[in-house]
Amino acid sequence: xxxxxxxxxxxxxxxxxxxxxxxxxxxxxxxxxxxxxxxxxxxxxxxxxxxxxxxxxxxxxxxxxxxxxxxxxxxxxxxxxxxxxxxxxxxxxxxxxxxxxxxxxxxxxxxxxxxxxxxxxxxxxxxxxxxxxxxxxxxxxxxxxxxxxxxxxxxxxxxxxxxxxxxxxxxxxxxxxxxxxxxxxxxxxxxxxxxxxxxxxxxxxxxxxxxxxxxxxxxxxxxx
Amino acid sequence: xxxxxxxxxxxxxxxxxxxxxxxxxxxxxxxxxxxxxxxxxxxxxxxxxxxxxxxxxxxxxxxxxxxxxxxxxxxxxxxxxxxxxxxxxxxxxxxxxxxxxxxxxxxxxxxxxxxxxxxxxxxxxxxxxxxxxxxxxxxxxxxxxxxxxxxxxxxxxxxxxxxxxxxxxxxxxxxxxxxxxxxxxxxxxxxxxxxxxxxxxxxxxxxxxxxxxxxxxxxxxxxxxxxxxxxxxxxxxxxxxxxxxxxxxxxxxxxxxxxxxxxxxxxxxxxxxxxxxxxxxxxxxxxxxxxxxxxxxxxxxxxxxxxxxxxxxxxxxxxxxxxxxxxxxxxxxxxxxxxxxxxxxxxxxxxxxxxxxxxxxxxxxxxxxxxxxxxxxxxxxxxxxxxxxxxxxxxxxxxxxxxxxxxxxxxxxxxxxxxxxxxxxxxxxxxxxxxxxxxxxxxxxxxxxxxxxxxxxxxxxxxxxxxxxxxxxxxxxx
Numbered sequence: 290x291x292x293x294x295x296x297x298x299x300x301x302x303x304x305x306x307x308x309x310x311x312x313x314x315x316x317x318x319x320x321x322x323x324x325x326x327x328x329x330x331x332x333x334x335x336x337x338x339x340x341x342x343x344x345x346x347x348x349x350x351x352x353x354x355x356x357x358x359x360x361x362x363x364x365x366x367x368x369x370x371x372x373x374x375x376x377x378x379x380x381x382x383x384x385x386x387x388x389x390x391x392x393x394x395x396x397x398x399x400x401x402x403x404x405x406x407x408x409x410x411x412x413x414x415x416x417x418x419x420x421x422x423x424x425x426x427x428x429x430x431x432x433x434x435x436x437x438x439x440x441x442x443x444x445x446x447x448x449x450x451x452x453x454x455x456x457x458x459x460x461x462x463x464x465x466x467x468x469x470x471x472x473x474x475x476x477x478x479x480x481x482x483x484x485x486x487x488x489x490x491x492x493x494x495x496x497x498x499x500x501x502x503x504x505x506x507x508x509x510x511x512x513x
Numbered sequence: 514x515x516x517x518x519x520x521x522x523x524x525x526x527x528x529x530x531x532x533x534x535x536x537x538x539x540x541x542x543x544x545x546x547x548x549x550x551x552x553x554x555x556x557x558x559x560x561x562x563x564x565x566x567x568x569x570x571x572x573x574x575x576x577x578x579x580x581x582x583x584x585x586x587x588x589x590x591x592x593x594x595x596x597x598x599x600x601x602x603x604x605x606x607x608x609x610x611x612x613x614x615x616x617x618x619x620x621x622x623x624x625x626x627x628x629x630x631x632x633x634x635x636x637x638x639x640x641x642x643x644x645x646x647x648x649x650x651x652x653x654x655x656x657x658x659x660x661x662x663x664x665x666x667x668x669x670x671x672x673x674x675x676x677x678x679x680x681x682x683x684x685x686x687x688x689x690x691x692x693x694x695x696x697x698x699x700x701x702x703x704x705x706x707x708x709x710x711x712x713x714x715x716x717x718x719x720x721x722x723x724x725x726x727x728x729x730x731x732x733x734x735x736x737x738x739x740x741x742x743x744x745x746x747x748x749x750x751x752x753x754x755x756x757x758x759x760x761x762x763x764x765x766x767x768x769x770x771x772x773x774x775x776x777x778x779x780x781x782x783x784x785x786x787x788x789x790x791x792x793x794x795x796x797x798x799x800x801x802x803x804x805x806x807x808x809x810x811x812x813x814x815x816x817x818x819x820x821x822x823x824x825x826x827x828x829x830x831x832x833x834x835x836x837x838x839x840x841x842x843x844x845x846x847x848x849x850x851x852x853x854x855x856x857x858x859x860x861x862x863x864x865x866x867x868x869x870x871x872x873x874x875x876x877x878x879x880x881x882x883x884x885x886x887x888x889x890x891x892x893x894x895x896x897x898x899x900x901x902x903x904x905x906x907x908x909x910x911x912x913x914x915x916x917x918x919x920x921x922x923x924x925x926x927x928x929x930x931x932x933x934x935x936x937x938x939x940x941x942x943x944x945x946x947x948x949x950x951x952x953x954x955x956x957x958x959x960x961x962x963x964x965x966x967x968x969x970x971x972x973x974x975x976x977x978x979x980x981x982x983x984x985x986x987x988x989x990x991x
Contacts, residue, residue, distance in 0.1 A: 349572045353688035396553015
C-alpha cells in the first residue's frame with residue numbers, strides 16, 4: 290500500500306524565477322543543510338561491510354557496482370559521495386518524498402547508521418561510472434542546448450551552472466552524466482510537483498515542459 | 514487445502530491422476546504483507562501485482578526471506594557470535610478470500626436421487642479461504658513462509674503451503690554473487706522463484722465450488738501439502754538457478770489404524786510415496802532495461818504405492834505407480850511505470866508406469882502419458898487495473914479405468930465416457946486493485962473439451978461448456 294506523502298511544510302512556490310546568482314546561493318544553503326560535513330574516511334571493516342551490502346542488497350536493483358540496468362533504479366557508480374550521503378540520510382529521515390523513494394528507499398535506509406551511510410557513499414563514488422548511453426540525435430541535441438544554456442524564455446537556468454559542464458556533478462550537486470533518462474525524467478517531474486521537495490529544483494523544473502525534460506534526460510543518458 | 518484426505522479416502526482412488534481433480538479445485542494463494550513490514554518496502558518491490566514476483570522478489574526469496582529493515586532484539590557471545598537476531602515485530606499476516614461461484618449449468622443433486630433435481634445455483638464462499646501467515650526472518654540466514662488455512666470446503670484449519678529456507682550469499686570476484694541454500698517445503702515447486710511453475714502459477718486463485726477436469730500431472734498439485742521435500746539450490750549472479758532434492762510422504766490428517774497416532778503410514782493411507790523421490794530444476798534469467806526473460810526445465814520422478822482407505826486397507830508393498838514429469842517453462846516480464854506485461858508458459862509431460870494400478874485393474878494400460886500446456890498473458894495499468902488470458906490444455910492416453918465412465922445409476926459430471934483425460938479451454942480474468950493489498954477479481958473459465966469430449970463427455974448428456982464457471986472474488990491481505 291502506498292504511503293501518502295507527509296506534508297511537513299508547504300512546498301516552496303517561487304513565483305518568478307530569480308537571477309542565477311540568487312539561485313546558486315539558495316541552492317548552496319539548501320543542499321548543505323542536512324548533509325553536514327563529511328565524516329572521517331570509513332575504516333577497513335566498514336568498507337568491507339559496505340561493499341557486501343552494496344553488492345548483495347543494494348545491487349539487486351542498482352547493480353553490484355552501481356551500474357543498474359533497469360532504468361527505474363538510478364545509476365550510482367561515480368556519484369558524488371556527499372550527495373549520496375545526503376540522499377541516504379533523507380531516505381532515513383523520510384524527507385525525500387518521490388514515489389520510488391517512499392516505496393523502496395524509506396525502508397531500505399531506515400536502519401542504516403551514519404558510518405554505513407558514509408561507507409556506502411564512498412563505495413559508489415569509487416566505482417567506474419557507466420559508459421555513455423544512447424539517445425535520439427535530435428533529442429540529445431536539444432537536451433545539450435537546454436543543459437548548457439537553459440530555456441531563457443521560460444526562465445529555466447542552465448543545468449551546467451550547478452552540475453558542471455560535463456554533468457559529472459560536484460559535492461552537493463549530483464553527477465547526472467550517464468544516468469538513466471527515465472530516472473532523470475521522473476525526478477524532474479517529482480521536483481515539478483514538489484513530491485521531491487527541493488525548492489531550488491522545483492524552481493528549475495516548474496516551467497520545464499515535458500518535451501524539454503525528455504530532451505535533457507536523453508542528453509544526460511548519452512553523456513560519458 | 515485441509516480436509517481433502519476425506520475425499521481421497523472415500524473415493525479410494527488408485528492413481529494420483531484422478532485424485533488431482535479434487536485437489537486442484539482451490540489453488541493456494543499468497544500475498545504476504547509481513548514481508549513488506551519486514552523490508553520496509555512496498556509490495557511493488559517484490560511483486561508486479563501479487564503474487565507474481567519481480568526480480569527483487571525472487572532474490573529476496575532465494576536468500577531465505579531474511580532481508581530485514583526492522584529494529585532487532587539481539588544477543589551475542591563474547592566472541593561476537595550472533596546468538597539471537599529477533600525482529601521486534603513478528604512477521605504475521607492474514608489473508609482472506611470471499612467469493613461467489615456459478616457454473617453455466619447446475620450439477621445433479623445427489624440428495625434428489627431418482628428425480629431430476631439440481632444443486633443450488635451459485636455458491637458463496639464467506640470466506641472461501643482465510644489464512645494466517647508466518648512469513649519472514651526467523652534467524653540470520655533462516656526464514657519461513659508458513660501458511661495456515663481455513664478452507665470452506667473442509668470447514669477446518671490445516672497446513673497450507675510451507676517453505677522453510679536456509680540461505681547464504683557469497684561474494685565472488687568481480688562483484689559476482691553466489692547464493693546457496695536449502696528449502697524444506699511441502700509442495701513441489703512452492704519453493705521455486707518464478708510464476709511459470711505450478712505452485713505459484715496462474716490462475717492465482719480459483720473457485721473451490723466448481724467442477725474441474727479429472728487429470729493433472731503429479732507436479733501440478735496432487736501432492737501439495739501431503740509431502741515433505743528437502744532441496745538444495747545454487748543461484749549464481751541472480752541469473753542461473755539449479756536445484757535438486759527429494760520428497761517423501763508427509764500426509765496430513767492420516768492416522769495409523771493400530772496406534773491411532775500420526776504414523777507410521779499403513780495400508781489405509783492412499784497415494785503414499787515410496788521412499789525419497791527426486792525433484793530437479795534448472796533455470797536461467799536475463800534482465801535488461803525493463804525486461805526480464807527466464808527459461809528453464811524442472812521435473813520430478815515419484816514412485817507411489819496406491820494403498821487403500823480406512824476400512825479397505827491395501828498393504829503398502831509390492832509394485833508401484835511411477836510418475837515421471839519433465840517440464841519446460843518460460844517467463845517474460847515487462848515492468849514499466851504505467852504498463853506491466855507478462856507471459857507465463859509451461860509444458861509438462863508425464864510418463865506413467867502403472868505397475869500397481871495395472872495389476873489391480875485400476876488402470877487399463879500398463880503405461881500412460883499425460884501432457885499439460887498452459888500459457889497466460891497478463892497486463893496491468895499502473896498496477897491498478899488489469900487482466901489475464903490463459904489457454905490451458907491437457908491431453909493424454911485413453912485409459913478407461915484411470916478415467917472411468919459413469920457407473921449405472923450415477924449422475925456423471927466428474928466422469929469420462931470415452932476414458933480420455935483431454936480437457937482444454939480458456940480463462941479470462943479482470944482485476945481491480947483499489948489498494949495494492951486488495952484485489953477484486955472477475956474470472957470466467959471456458960471449457961471447449963472436458964474429460965475427453967466437447968459434448969456428452971460423461972455419457973449423460975453434459976457438455977464441456979456446461980462446466981464454464983463464473984467466479985468473483987474479493988482477495989485481501991494485511
